[in-house]
Amino acid sequence: MASCLCRYRRRILFFCSPCILLLPVYIYVSIALCYVMKHGAPGAHVVHSVLPTHFTASGLKHSRDLAPHPAKSFWRSELDGSALWNIIQFMTDRQYNPILRPHLAANASGVSYNTETSRRTGVGCSPNYEINNIMPDYANLPIQIKNFVTAMHCRDYPLLIDPLDVCDPQAKKWAPVLLMAIKTQSANFDNREAIRETWGRSGRIKTRGRRQRLVRRVFLLGKSKDLHIEEKLHLESEKYGDIIQWDFMDTFFNLTLKDVLFWDWFSRRCPHAHFIFKGDDDVFVRTPAVLDYLLAEAANRSFSHGSRQANKMETFVVGDVISSATPIRSNGTKYYIPESFYKGWYPSYPGGGGVIYSGSLAHRLLEVSQKVHLFPIDDVYLGMCLQRLGVYPIHHPAFLTFDFPKDEPKEPCANHTILLVHKRSPAEMFQLWTETSTPSPECRNTMLRVKPRPD
Template sequence: MASCLCRYRRRILFFCSPCILLLPVYIYVSVALYYIMKHGAPYGARVVHSVLPTHFTSCGLKHSRDLAPHPAKSFWKSELDSGALWNIIQHKTDRQYNPILRPHLAENPSSLYYKTEMSRRPGDRCSPNYEINNTMPDYAKLPIQMKNFVTTMHCRDHLLIIDPLDVCDAQAKKGAPSLLMAIKTQTANFENREAIRETWGRSGNIITLGGQQRLVRRVFLLGKSEDLHIEEKLHLESEKYGDIIQWDFMDTFFNLTLKDVLFWDWFSRRCPHAHFIFKGDDDVFVRTPAVLDYLLAEEADGNSSNGSRQTNKMETFVVGDVISNAAPIRSNGTKYYIPESFYKGLYPSYPGGGGMLYSGSLAHKLLEVSQRVHLFPIDDVYLGMCLQRLGVYPISHPAFLTFDFPKDEPKEPCANHTILLVHKRSPAEMFQLWNETSTPSPECRYVKLRPD
């Protein structure tokens, strides 16, 4: 009997021993699960919840009754609500070069520009992309200038046909121009360019109204035309004056943006130390001596402040007739027509393209940021888009009259002495205004600029 009990005891111990050994593990797991369900995961554990609680305590903070709510929506939108072509392309680019999502770009913001420069091959020509019409449902109904832009808007590297070498000394900081005038014109506008050269766009040492002398340089920005006779005359004009910059693209209204982008590249190589840039059309009148006085006052105001503030001010300085809260024009009959299938939304604030001033420092920044802003068919709106991504707000000044004087104001005797720029003016009117403002009457000699 004893031997039988012993035999069964051994069997019981054989089967029960593992259960006895696993009992503490079972108790530990049960207690751990209960703790996690009640208090959350212990430090170092990874637990995936299928449903997040309404509120949470941020990591590293003590438990508190003041809990932070979860965001109602995702922080980064992966897709746009709009199906407009430009918005989609730019949304992808903005995400790709977002300094939070891609922090290495914040440390080296010129990396994209460097990559673009390295990818260029001399002699390459950019071909139109006719497959783009499949992405715009109304492509067949678009005006011809919009069709041409949409199929070539990926092309931004165009060869120089005429490149003046003696406008500035690119290596000399000391002899750098105080003002570089970059004037948009077309090949056939010979009279406008000649009037500008002889009046407000003179190149050389210019005497300001305050009696100081400052160096001014001038260039005209052009594409090409289909008229071979006019092209021949343009080359003769370039040989005579040395102030023509021409690129290998058709000179159309929607290609004006290319003149900005390509000029910033030319400026960085040929005239990088110019203090300020005037960019405007060839049918404006500019009181250049008054402009120089205005710029000298802006520099003096910066120098009287802290050094850091002065640096920031000059690096972000841009002034003109600022247009805010503008919306795209949807009327098919105007040259500014932008269809909803191409762009949706308001435009950012921008200085009117008739004429504006900005610092040379800002021009270098515009070159970099333009490499990650997709081309837009209206040049001054495109500048606003670049400024927006730089966090730069243009200054509005009432002396820039890109839409001419208000009604009846030109009749006042000293009206033309209160402006920095007025648009539009013919070559004959430029000569008349130059003579009037160069030798002001006693009553107009000390008139101040137009107030707000």
């Protein structure tokens, strides 16, 4: 009997011992919880307000009793006293922010400006003269700035001339290797004629390596006030079929419209072109050398068939890259940008005289341009779009958008070292085309220019 009791005692102790040991812990935790619920944590500040459903967390703050918690805003809720473009772009960024978009407050900046108006068509989009109440110096601005800011919310303009035979949008196999999109104006007939007969020829073009590649050409225009010139332009379009014209006034500050509208045209009419050259009608381009350069770049950047990695050409853009530029505040220049309109540095951008980018990048530019407000200088606007895409333009010394430096053009084979040079008259285009198409034995194997750009 005694042995039986001993055996049961051991079992009872075995099961009860953990409970006895945990009992003080349970009592301590219960007392602590009751104290905190009644009085709050020692040293903690009692917060009487209730957090909203959506709130902006703030920076980082350390406390002896609490875990690190926010102290500063992750993003600004408003821009006080900033420039007009910066405010509008700030509002646009908030609109497309995937975190903020579901619960954006009303316009915090005090600027009554609807970013969705950029979706309107040119026909239904009228000037916004309320801008003069927002820009304090509006009355003293040059007319080109006034015209731009009152209409910069309009970006969709109907086509007046739309060539249909430049590309076959369905035939990817027969897409051009290079599509040349040349900015011009209605009155510049001589420039267009020279380009058609020299570096801008359309068709199968021989590279310097004797390979043939398909090249197509279009000219990008707005409209002018001269009705006689406009009539001649329509006749020119019927003859050559390479004119694209939109229903906006062709001014310097409207060159950005040619970019965004061309990207849309490209996506519909010539979506499979491998590369796009976009430049002015007073440059000279060594097209055979450009084709060799692009074919080599495509070969170096593309992965073998079946690779899981994407083609790196979707980030390809090359030209004369300008970095660390700031707005020109001198009222006497055509590049004048008042501080009331834009503050800050410009992003790195390729000079607008001539730039080349891949067709796949052009599709991405079209998409991102819907989220970047129009800016009056087209090459700066391209840099803004590239910055949003995380794409860095490649600087190539053979793109001379500011001409040769000093005495370099006097060297015997100087014109054989370039891909592009700016500015050249129609007569100079013919001369350069003859010289570079039939190089002398001395210049036949000249390499592309690699000299650094002078400071």
